[in-house]
Amino acid sequence: MAETGTGKYEQLLSRTAKMTPVVTAVVHPCEHSALAGAVEAAALKLITPIYVGPAARITELARKGGIDLGSAEIIDAEHSHAAASKSVALVREGRAELLMKGSLHTDELLGAVVARESGLRTGRRISHAFLMDVPTYHKVLVVTDAAISIAPTLEDKVDICQNAIELAHAFGLERPKVAILAAVETVNSKMPATIDAAALCKMAERGQIKGGLLDGPLAFDNAISKEAARTKGIDSEVAGDPDILLAPDLEAGNILAKILTFLARADAAGLVLGARVPIILTSRADSVRARIASCAAAVLAAHARRKSDVIAPKV
Amino acid sequence: MAETGTGKYEQLLSRTAKMTPVVTAVVHPCEHSALAGAVEAAALKLITPIYVGPAARITELARKGGIDLGSAEIIDAEHSHAAASKSVALVREGRAELLMKGSLHTDELLGAVVARESGLRTGRRISHAFLMDVPTYHKVLVVTDAAISIAPTLEDKVDICQNAIELAHAFGLERPKVAILAAVETVNSKMPATIDAAALCKMAERGQIKGGLLDGPLAFDNAISKEAARTKGIDSEVAGDPDILLAPDLEAGNILAKILTFLARADAAGLVLGARVPIILTSRADSVRARIASCAAAVLAAHARRKSDVIAPKV
Numbered sequence: 001m002a003e004t005g006t007g008k009y010e011q012l013l014s015r016t017a018k019m020t021p022v023v024t025a026v027v028h029p030c031e032h033s034a035l036a037g038a039v040e041a042a043a044l045k046l047i048t049p050i051y052v053g054p055a056a057r058i059t060e061l062a063r064k065g066g067i068d069l070g071s072a073e074i075i076d077a078e079h080s081h082a083a084a085s086k087s088v089a090l091v092r093e094g095r096a097e098l099l100m101k102g103s104l105h106t107d108e109l110l111g112a113v114v115a116r117e118s119g120l121r122t123g124r125r126i127s128h129a130f131l132m133d134v135p136t137y138h139k140v141l142v143v144t145d146a147a148i149s150i151a152p153t154l155e156d157k158v159d160i161c162q163n164a165i166e167l168a169h170a171f172g173l174e175r176p177k178v179a180i181l182a183a184v185e186t187v188n189s190k191m192p193a194t195i196d197a198a199a200l201c202k203m204a205e206r207g208q209i210k211g212g213l214l215d216g217p218l219a220f221d222n223a224i225s226k227e228a229a230r231t232k233g234i235d236s237e238v239a240g241d242p243d244i245l246l247a248p249d250l251e252a253g254n255i256l257a258k259i260l261t262f263l264a265r266a267d268a269a270g271l272v273l274g275a276r277v278p279i280i281l282t283s284r285a286d287s288v289r290a291r292i293a294s295c296a297a298a299v300l301a302a303h304a305r306r307k308s309d310v311i312a313p314k315v
Numbered sequence: 316m317a318e319t320g321t322g323k324y325e326q327l328l329s330r331t332a333k334m335t336p337v338v339t340a341v342v343h344p345c346e347h348s349a350l351a352g353a354v355e356a357a358a359l360k361l362i363t364p365i366y367v368g369p370a371a372r373i374t375e376l377a378r379k380g381g382i383d384l385g386s387a388e389i390i391d392a393e394h395s396h397a398a399a400s401k402s403v404a405l406v407r408e409g410r411a412e413l414l415m416k417g418s419l420h421t422d423e424l425l426g427a428v429v430a431r432e433s434g435l436r437t438g439r440r441i442s443h444a445f446l447m448d449v450p451t452y453h454k455v456l457v458v459t460d461a462a463i464s465i466a467p468t469l470e471d472k473v474d475i476c477q478n479a480i481e482l483a484h485a486f487g488l489e490r491p492k493v494a495i496l497a498a499v500e501t502v503n504s505k506m507p508a509t510i511d512a513a514a515l516c517k518m519a520e521r522g523q524i525k526g527g528l529l530d531g532p533l534a535f536d537n538a539i540s541k542e543a544a545r546t547k548g549i550d551s552e553v554a555g556d557p558d559i560l561l562a563p564d565l566e567a568g569n570i571l572a573k574i575l576t577f578l579a580r581a582d583a584a585g586l587v588l589g590a591r592v593p594i595i596l597t598s599r600a601d602s603v604r605a606r607i608a609s610c611a612a613a614v615l616a617a618h619a620r621r622k623s624d625v626i627a628p629k630v
Contacts, residue, residue, distance in 0.1 A: 154504040187518045189469040202513035203502045
């Protein structure tokens with residue numbers, strides 16, 4: 001990964017510098033920012049894009065916007081729906097190891113990803129993770145799930161948590177610390193999120209969730225501040241130092257991510273995890289840094305997957 | 316406590332030897348074994364009985380059975396119901412520090428104990444504990460709740476657990492080990508007992524349950540055998556060495572206690588905990604050892620209570 005700064009993202013994702021670019025199906029890049037984002041990532045040698053969408057429209061967009069597509073392959077697809085299924089097919093054939101969302105709706109892309117016969121389902125539930133660079137926090141925070149799972153059950157949370165842990169492993173974190181958020185730090189059967197949190201911790205102890213150090217329930221203050229945790233008598237390795245914040249549900253996760261973005265001026269890089277390949281999910285509002293961070297994180301995850309996955313790339 | 320053997324009960328309860336007898340309301344002792352049990356315990360200087368029941372009938376029973384009531388006080392009560400409420404009143408007045416069930420029905424006694432105005436309720440739920448001396452296990456096991464709480468909620472289990480922990484403290488165990496039993500050792504939302512177990516462990520970490528070292532869910536084999544736990548990859552200080560077995564519900568607890576009694580030839584000494592004073596709850600089928608163990612355990616609990624409780628005895 002080229003130097004785009006010396007911030008927390010860049011430190012966390014610096015290992016991409018030694019990696020070869022990953023072939024990425026860029027799905028329906030029919031708006032300037034979507035196409036330009038892929039081209040930037042290609043220039044940084046993070047990805048080798050295959051553009052999948054209406055070929056004439058993509059070429060025209062590049063020409064008008066002064067974007068150099070170089071020798072990148074374009075696979076023609078009539079409309080966004082076709083672009084989504086053709087991109088997914090590229091992954092199934094082993095021709096691409098990453099998906100990058102272009103200017104189609106997220107639901108449309110995910111629909112093709114989770115399609116029962118033709119999709120990219122694994123045994124895992126699909127989940128969303130934000131990589132957040134919060135200026136007032138000392139490292140990158142993974143916030144999950146703030147975008148996909150509305151009201152996750154305990155089993156859903158197991159997958160959401162495991163997806164995030166494996167992402168952190170891909171960054172080189174050996175045993176990422178997971179703070180399981182709730183409204184309070186005590187267990188209370190009237191607040192099911194606190195019970196789920198306790199259950200998740202025990203599941204990690206029993207090896208039902210692997211590779212992370214979990215604690216919860218933690219209220220946001222004791223999750224993020226060791227001081228606040230101590231005040232409450234909580235002696236926790238996770239408190240004050242989490243790598244991952246596991247939200248109790250979508251509302252809480254989404255509000256949390258948005259407050260960090262808008263009030264704490266955090267950058268947020270989006271990813272979809274749990275499918276056969278990671279999906280880069282940036283939005284027009286994202287900063288260049290965040291967009292590059294999404295790509296870099298996905299590249300690391302794709303490389304990690306090569307070691308563990310049966311689906312080796314054919315490229 | 317006088318020497319009645321050198322077994323596990325006697326070791327655990329040996330501290331009663333240095334204690335003064337505790338004034339005990341013996342409720343409706345109108346059968347030979349009930350009256351004789353109290354007299355035995357008095358002879359061992361564990362208790363100073365006050366017999367509460369039909370005075371003429373009790374005196375006659377003693378005379379016929381060759382039982383020497385000595386100078387013990389008898390408080391006349393027309394029938395078992397009156398005996399129960401008069402006994403409870405003795406405790407409320409501070410004249411007695413223990414209750415001992417005679418030949419009335421358990422429900423009748425507990426009805427008077429939990430009566431909202433006149434009873435002996437505390438903030439805690441009432442629970443039952445068996446002190447079991449299992450020949451094939453290396454120490455006394457407290458099994459709870461095998462007799463009162465039919466389908467305890469998480470909050471009920473907190474009280475059941477805390478009652479048992481405090482009983483173990485009274486025996487001099489500083490941080491008793493609690494194995495929370497379930498059908499499996501993994502957390503599974505289809506088996507609520509496993510979720511409760513995880514929640515209870517976290518509650519102990521958060522100080523919502525105090526003074527014990529908890530682990531669960533544990534299946535019976537990995538609760539009782541460190542070897543079996545290791546085979547399952549469970550690294551637990553509790554596995555193989557619990558002082559307390561917390562049953563998931565009444566059926567499981569009762570079956571567990573009965574199997575230990577009938578197949579593993581265990582002695583089982585019964586106690587009711589969580590009221591203002593401990594209640595000695597023996598049955599006719601109990602061995603003398605078990606009956607004495609119930610009394611000794613209750614005496615230890617009553618002494619421990621003197622240190623913590625506002626209700627000092629007036630005797």
